[in-house]
Amino acid sequence: MIDALYEAGWADASVAFDVDTGGEGWATFHREAPSGLQAVVSAIRQGRKAGVEPLGVTEDYVSLTEIAERTNRTLSAVDHWATGRRGPGDFPAPRVPRPRVSLYSWAEVTMWLVANGLAAMSPADIEIARICEVADAMLRARRLQNRLDEADREALNLAVA
Incomplete structure (x- = not known):
């Protein structure tokens, strides 16, 4: 999964999964983008492309x-x-x-x-x-x-x- 996320564009993210919760995980981004909206939207889309359904964007x-x-x-x-x-x-x-x-x-x-x-x-x-x-x-x-x-x-x- 980490490789799929990286290939989908999450090279700027630190990703971790919790095997005790069935594989739920989190990612912290340090993303360069023209706007905050584009940074968040691109991260969500790339995650879905890799087969991850984001549960939230933790503020x-x-x-x-x-x-x-x-x-x-x-x-x-x-x-x-x-x-x-x-x-x-x-x-x-x-x-x-x-x-x-x-x-x-x-x-x-x-x-x-x-x-x-x-x-x-x-x-x-x-x-x-x-x-x-x-x-x-x-x-x-x-x-x-x-x-x-x-x-x-x-x-x-x-x-x-």
Whole structure:
């Protein structure tokens, strides 16, 4: 499978499979493309070409420490934003809440930072965060639709179109 993915165009990906889960795996890309959308679309298409059906496009989950590093702020400043002690409030809730180190959606954090003028983010960072979030939702929705019978799926598609 690794060879097939490489031949399909995943030469820029680090790929791993978990044999304990029936072969599910993940890939991390460092892809050059004219846009974030083209990078994500090409990775999905190439995976399918190699016989892999992507389950999702995992958006970048980050800890408060990683947010501080990416924004050139102190961990204390970022912690104050997250807890509401400082800043404009409404910091995005953690996507993976944990007692010691919660993980946040980089897409949500990026949009919050830009909306509140707290960090200069490159247009590419904003775009890829947004595209990954939407692509993941679309792949999940496609997979979940397959659980419905055809009539229910068609009715739902018409309702949300």
